[in-house]
Amino acid sequence: MDKFVVRGGNPLIGTVRISGAKNSARPCMAASILTEDEVVLENIPQVRDIETERKLLASMGAQIELGYGRAQHRTRIQCASLSNPVAAYEIVKTMRASSLVLGPLIARTGMARVSMPGGCDIGSRPIDLHIKYLEKMGAKITQDHGYLEARTDRLKGTHIIWEKITVTGTEDLLMAAVLADGETIMENCAREPEVTDLAALLTAMGAKIEGAGTSTIRVQGVTKLHGARHRINPDRIEAGTLMLAGAITGGDLNVSGCDPSHLGALINTLHSCGVRCDVTGDTIRVRSEGILRAVDVTTVEYPGFPTDLQGQYMALATQLEGTSIITENIFDSRFKHVQELARMGADIHIQGRSAAVRGKTPLSAAAVMCSDLRASAALVLAALVAEGETIIDRVYHMDRGYENIEEKLRGVGAQIRRMGEVFGKK
Ligand code: EPU
Numbered sequence: 001m002d003k004f005v006v007r008g009g010n011p012l013i014g015t016v017r018i019s020g021a022k023n024s025a026r027p028c029m030a031a032s033i034l035t036e037d038e039v040v041l042e043n044i045p046q047v048r049d050i051e052t053e054r055k056l057l058a059s060m061g062a063q064i065e066l067g068y069g070r071a072q073h074r075t076r077i078q079c080a081s082l083s084n085p086v087a088a089y090e091i092v093k094t095m096r097a098s099s100l101v102l103g104p105l106i107a108r109t110g111m112a113r114v115s116m117p118g119g120c121d122i123g124s125r126p127i128d129l130h131i132k133y134l135e136k137m138g139a140k141i142t143q144d145h146g147y148l149e150a151r152t153d154r155l156k157g158t159h160i161i162w163e164k165i166t167v168t169g170t171e172d173l174l175m176a177a178v179l180a181d182g183e184t185i186m187e188n189c190a191r192e193p194e195v196t197d198l199a200a201l202l203t204a205m206g207a208k209i210e211g212a213g214t215s216t217i218r219v220q221g222v223t224k225l226h227g228a229r230h231r232i233n234p235d236r237i238e239a240g241t242l243m244l245a246g247a248i249t250g251g252d253l254n255v256s257g258c259d260p261s262h263l264g265a266l267i268n269t270l271h272s273c274g275v276r277c278d279v280t281g282d283t284i285r286v287r288s289e290g291i292l293r294a295v296d297v298t299t300v301e302y303p304g305f306p307t308d309l310q311g312q313y314m315a316l317a318t319q320l321e322g323t324s325i326i327t328e329n330i331f332d333s334r335f336k337h338v339q340e341l342a343r344m345g346a347d348i349h350i351q352g353r354s355a356a357v358r359g360k361t362p363l364s365a366a367a368v369m370c371s372d373l374r375a376s377a378a379l380v381l382a383a384l385v386a387e388g389e390t391i392i393d394r395v396y397h398m399d400r401g402y403e404n405i406e407e408k409l410r411g412v413g414a415q416i417r418r419m420g421e422v423f424g425k426k
Helices: 024-035 050-059 098-110 128-136 167-177 192-203 236-248 260-272 307-317 335-344 373-385 406-409
Strands: 003-007 013-017 039-044 063-066 075-078 111-115 140-146 147-151 159-161 183-187 208-212 217-220 228-231 252-256 277-278 283-287 323-329 348-350 355-358 367-369 389-393 417-418
Touching: 003 373, 013 406, 024 039, 024 050, 024 075, 024 098, 024 167, 024 192, 024 252, 050 063, 050 098, 098 111, 098 128, 098 167, 128 140, 128 167, 159 252, 167 183, 167 323, 192 208, 192 228, 192 335, 236 252, 236 260, 236 283, 236 307, 236 373, 260 283, 260 307, 307 323, 307 335, 307 355, 307 373, 335 348, 335 367, 335 373, 373 389, 373 406, 373 417, 406 417
Parallel strands: 013 252, 039 228, 159 183, 367 389
Antiparallel strands: 003 389, 003 417, 039 075, 063 075, 111 147, 140 147, 183 217, 208 217, 252 283, 277 283, 323 355, 348 355
16 A cells, blocks of 8 residues: 655745646546537546546446547547446445436436445445435436446436535436436535536536526436537645645745636635735735634535535644634544544544644654545645654545645655555565
8 A cells, every 4th residue: 555755844835736626527527428429528637536437437338538648638438338337336436436427327328226335434425315306307216235226218307405515416416407308406506616517518518507506507408418528627625735735834835727716715714824825817826934823614515615625724723823623514524634633743622523723733743544535635734744754554545536646746845755565575
């Protein structure tokens, strides 16, 4: 298992470029199921979750061509025939991918057999609402041996009022609704930029969608979609992670190739802490020096403070003067990084959904372990300011969603390297 070795103490200085958003790329790849024509996606990040989704689509019968050389971030997907509309447990177990293919598979082929996503390191994460509303659209769904099996002649438009705002729920049902018979109205939808990105691709494929990016989405079903070419949004969570890396190290970092309009909540929070964030076009310059102040943060759905930056902000909070109360409202157990940060000297107390982080605490290097994708990013950020060499184990979690993170960080002055197998094989 790969590990990172990070020697703390260097401020991050220079320019770092943001990759395409994994959480946009995944639903957009799933959307290719909806047409027999070719879908070309640009700005696809080279991360493990995307590789897994490629395998999944290929296992269903899709033709997938990977870009190479200068086109390495392009993928061409053609689902001319889907001979095997199945999402097998062996493929999807690492990334809960099955919920994103359920809707499009039923809409296109009238049947789907997908592995039920299991528990996860950030909470229980059920998909009961996906199932409830696909059934309301006319799918007959049964469950056996850990799989959901769905069948229908054709889905029918319906009225959905999400009782909980769900990102992949909104995306899954949007993909189901575009080929359904009649109109679907969805209220209390997720407004995340990833939903808007997916809607832009679907519209380019011939779908009739209004209101994506607002809480009410209206879809007029069509009988057929065609191929399209689409560029994936920049990754706002990668951008936010690097902004926080610039801030925690007292650096002067240009985070470029991002969409600053997607990062309003983080920019405001950093301003309140005393970190300067200057926006010019697609670049955010982050400068932090002197004493930074503690600021409370509560995670909420977009456009609020993202849960996917909660752990990374907590790493910064250990370096802020005063106590920051960080409240996690989206997932029920997304504090696994707390114990690891505590091993590095952080002073954090959890009470229910909130963590009180008392700063400023000097951090010292320790051997720590990643528990999920964003928790790993939190540990890397802490390691960048810790005294000594931190060894971060299980970085395969990080590889699921951050493209070349160690190279990007090294390019702006961090001392980080990847250690392969610690003990050589005989
Ligand atoms: N929920 C239900 N029932 C459902 C669906 C969701 O109770 O049928 C609950 C969840 O348990 C959770 C809340 O609703 O408490 C919100 O979950 P949501 O469905 O929005 O999360 P998700 O769609 O599974 C996506 C991202 C996550 C990100 C969340 C929140 C993708 C592939 N994943 O997950 O990203 O944290 O939205 O913004 O888009 C990550 O990238 O590290 C990551 C976990």
